[in-house]
Amino acid sequence: MRNPIRRIPALLCILALFLGACSGGDTDASDTEEGIDNSAEGISIGAIPDQAPEKLQRLYGAVSEYLTAELGVPVDYVPVTDYTAAVGLFKVGDLDMVWFGGLTGVQARLQVEGSQAILQRDIDENFHSVFIANTASGLTPVDDVEGLSALKGKRFTFGSESSTSGRLMPQYFLGQAGVRQADFQGEPGFSGSHDKTAELVQAGSFEAGVLNEQVWKARQDAGQVDDSKVIEIFRTPAYHDYHWIARPDLIERDGGEFVERVKEAFTNLDPADPDQKEILDLFGANGFIETENDNYAEIEQIGRELGLIS
Amino acid sequence: MSASADLLELETAPPATTTNQQGPTGTNNPRRVWALVVLVAVVVSAYSLGIGRGDLVNQGGWSMVRNFFAGALSPELNPDFLRITWDATLTTLAYASLGTALSVFIGLVFGVVVSQTWWGVGRRDGYGRGLIKRAGWLTSRGALGLPRGVHEVVWGLFLVNVLGLDPLVGVLAIGIPFGAVTAKVFSELIDETPKHAYDGLRSSGVGRVKAFAYALAPQAFPDLLSYSFYRFECAIRAAAILGIIGAGGLGYQLSISFSSLRYNEMWTLIYALILVSGLADLWSTTLRRPDRSRFLVSNEQVPGLRRDRFLNLSMLAFGVLAAVSAWHLQLDPATLWSQRARTLLAGIRDASFPLNLTVEQLSTLGRLALQTLAMSIVAIAAASALAVATAFVAARSQGGGEDPGPVRRLGSLGARALLLFCRAVPPPVWALLLLFVLFSGPLPGALALGVYNYGILGRLMAEVVENLDPRPVYALRAQGTGGVKAFFYGVLPLSLPRFGGYALYRWEVTMREVVVVGLVAAGGLGRLLQEQLSSFNYPGVVATLLTLVGLTIFADLVGSSIRRAIG
Known part of the structure; x- marks a missing residue:
């Protein structure tokens, strides 16, 4: 019976140590900013x-x-x-x-x-999204927004769910072409970023996808786009x-x-x-x-x- | 029965008695009814998630999965990345240890306050039957249900909106829900502790607090401590998951490397996670080993109770770890009551109410609640089926019996490594991997939780097998029964009820975890929550959280009904 009682102080020590360490951190962090009104230099x-x-x-x-x-x-x-x-x-x-x-x-x-x-x-002020397709999908470049209806029945991925050029505007233009979310094969994916969309489509994980034009160009310039595997099929009208x-x-x-x-x-x-x-x-x-x-x-x-x- | 089994069961219900293995035989056998209900639920859930209805597998994704696993052989080892990994490991450990310390503190305070002993209810001697006392106990106990029903990640997402980018977010996100669970378990441990000394002190006029400190705390202490170390093991997994939503550490680095598809880096981080969670598992299992369970029996005088060096060292080591962690994270508790935190909290409160739900929103909530339920059922069904099959391979010995031999030992090692891998990788990462080969929706989310829970359940079930009563098998073998038959008649019937208990326990936990995979767009209420958070729809967030808490309570109720039936 005596031994367990002796452990109580040990536990209290741990707590004290824990709290002590916390208050120690207090002084360390005092040079960081504290509230909305008190905007620091940086x-x-x-x-x-x-x-x-x-x-x-x-x-x-x-x-x-x-x-x-x-x-x-x-x-x-x-x-x-x-x-x-x-x-x-x-x-x-x-x-x-x-x-x-x-x-x-x-x-x-x-x-x-x-x-x-x-x-x-x-x-x-003149931004565009680019629809891209894996060459094995059989998709070919289209001339206008209506042409996007070719994507029906394909495996398709957007970028991040909150992305303007990777989701919002593409979904808007797809809607104009009469393509709803349910028209893709399976549910459309949300890759998370423009780079990942490009990689997933190039690897064939998805047959088509959409990303912002600037990232697409940057990848082309960096030699990260394999023309034999992935092609641009449509460039959307401009938006901010x-x-x-x-x-x-x-x-x-x-x-x-x-x-x-x-x-x-x-x-x-x-x-x-x-x-x-x-x-x-x-x-x-x-x-x-x-x-x-x-x-x-x-x-x-x-x-x-x-x-x-x- | 192993000590760990006791502790886990305590989280949800009193341990099922194992005496009634036969069960009643009759047409209204509750076991059979429940078996049927479970079977139907699994089939309906699987169907509702699309299994057996075409277009599930994205054939184009296999090359990505192959690339990922190819990375296992060549983890990134350049010094810069190793330094990043080391730092991330410290951060994850720091969140886990401080979160545990906080949860134990909360557990100690509230565990006492919500115990029946404290309120003096639930006694057969007529002492303390008062209505007010009972109401006090029920209220304080019910108040713990809310923090418990909300997953750590949801706490994290909420706290970020109040405290901003502060390490306190990670510590509190683990400490609050774990503290509520710990308080519940502690209160049950306290209530199970013999009361003679406490009653003696109380009747001689000693106050409640003093009587607790001198008569109950010393007896309950070893149990409380070993449960705390089990919490630490869970906290490491929680800290890794929290990292993925931005709290830093291994989970954070893992999601960053994943978003550029750098598999070699991912594997370095995964190995670090495996190492850390493996060591924590080992530490907590060693502390809870059955031969240490002398601590669990505490009402008789044990004159020769040895000092437990390992236990003392563990406590010291944990204290040091917590102190170093607080320094590493540069915790500043003052943030908690800063002007900004108060302003932001008030802002959220004002934006959240009134709820004003439309019929359409309610029907969406209802539909997604059912989907979440289906996801949890499919996840646990898949995990249990695999885990049962693996448990017998993973167990180092069967019923404490014969020498396993080199082949079995190797098989056991391999199975254990697989299980450790499955539970060390956080569920959102499993979901992202599965999204390579499955179309997005609830199924990849459910299977991701299945893989993760397979890792946890497989280990728990292997422990059950190791701790089985070996006598039935000895008896069968002595009569000349073959190995296979002895297994089916001597091992399986003894283990299945306990397997069922664990599967139920994990199912209740999974109901909360579904939210986690929803955050990477893998279905259920978590997906809705993510959308509501990104459009700052606070009334919607509150409604979704209430639905989630409701589901958790539902799972607890169903779980305890089934446990009573199979007990």
Whole structure:
């Protein structure tokens, strides 16, 4: 009987150790930011994980380095695992500025009153999705939206469920061609990212898929597309897509001067400078231009029609 | 009966008695009725998920699966990636150990508060029959049902919306639901502890808290401790799953490597997961081995009770692990009551109500609830069928009997490795792999849970086989009965009821886990929850969560009815 009693103090010691360690962490972490109002010097940026993680790391690593130098405050890139997490962390204020797609951008602005779309790439005001097909599927290029009805009965995959160019707009155009979700063989897949869609279609896991034009071009340029296995069959009409959105506290920082410097930093990106050219290349763009909330009204309307915005 | 069997059964119901192996024979035999119900349920569920109705297998995906398994032979070993893996392993361990520490703390506090002993109800001596006492016990006990019915991942997704990217999210997401389960088990352990000393102290005027501390706690302590280590083993699996939704650690790295289809990296991480969960399993099994069960009998005076070095060392090691973990994660509890957390919580509360459900939403919820039910049934049916077949191979000995011989030992090792692999890989990863060869929908999700539960059930069932009473087989063999016949008459009838008990226990757990595969678009209420979370439809989220809790309660009720019938 005596021994078990003696173990009680041991257990209490563990608890004390545990609590002690917690309060020790308290002082360590005191230099990180604490609340919405108390915005610290640095800013955190994020991006929807639309491409392979190592690409994102390379791109946003370069972006945060560039912004740190231009703005004179530490800029951190925080990677996230899915589209929803990017919106969620923007909402709670862990991310001050995020590179969103059309749909996630609308979702984010609906969650955070006063946030604004500030910048887009030159390609984003005229963005396209590309339908691709495995050559073994027998699918051939089609001329117009109606031609997409050839996809009926095929094994088909979208990208992420919250993707504008990998799901929302393609589903909208498929609807115009009279192709419903139930018309595919089995249920349509959701690969999670544009890169993965390309790989799954090339490997024949799915007969056809859809992804954003910029990722498709980047893969072609990088020699990752095997023409004997996968071909482009349709390029959609244009729509607005990706853009940077800033939280209201960032917009108001230094009386609005700070966000102007962010805009300048992006619009001044110069292809003649090798470091800045790398950033533009990774973005697949020639330059950045300003944008505004109203550009995404169409996306919002389609999102509501398809039930992706409530 | 092994100690671990006791502990697992306690999570859901009092251990079934094993004396009544024959069962009543009659036309209204409840066992037969339940067998029929289960059979029909399995067939209907399988059919509703599309089995036997064409177009399930995506033939184009086999090359991806082959590529994945080819990666097993060449895991990524470059120093940079090994460092990432090491760091991720520490993070997963840290979430698991701090989550366990928190759950044990919650378990100790609430376990006492919800025990019958504390409220003085459930006694035959007439002491404490008061209505108020009873109501107090029932209320406090019912209050634990809600945190228990919600899966760790759902807690994680909720807490991220309140606390943001903070390591506390991972710790709380494990600690809260595990704490509720632990409290339930602790309360039952306390109620089973002999009360003489406690009653003695109470009747001489000692207060409740003091009487607990001096008369009950020391007796119940070893049981509580060994259950805590079992929780740690579960927490490692939970931490890996939480990683996939972004909490960091091995699960997080695994999902990142998966999204670029880097199979070699995936295998490095999978080997790390296998190593960590294998060691945790070993640790917790060693602590719970039957020959240590002298701790489980505690009302008689045992003068020569030896100091248990292993137990003491384990406690010390766990304390160190928890302390290092808190440092590694840089925990800051102040985040919990920060202004931001309060504002965000209030925002969610305001956005969630009123619920205002339309008929259409209700019918969607109903349909998906049925689908979730079907998924859990198919998952457990598939897992149990495979596990029963594997258990006899995986068991190192059968009924403690003869020397197994080298072939059997090798077979047992192989089967154990397979089971460990199946339970070390988190279910969402299984679902993503299955989505290569199956069309998306509820079936790949159900099968992913099946594979994962096969790993867990196979191990539990192998333990049952190892701990069987060997005497029936000895008797049969002594009469000259052949090996095969002895197996069918001496081993199988003894193990099947316990197998059934475990299958039911896992079924109840799986009902909660269905949510996890839904997050990678593999069907059920989890899929709906994911959509509602991404469109910030909070009233919808609340309605879905309530449906999930309802399903969990339903599974608990059905499970305990069946257990009573086969007991």
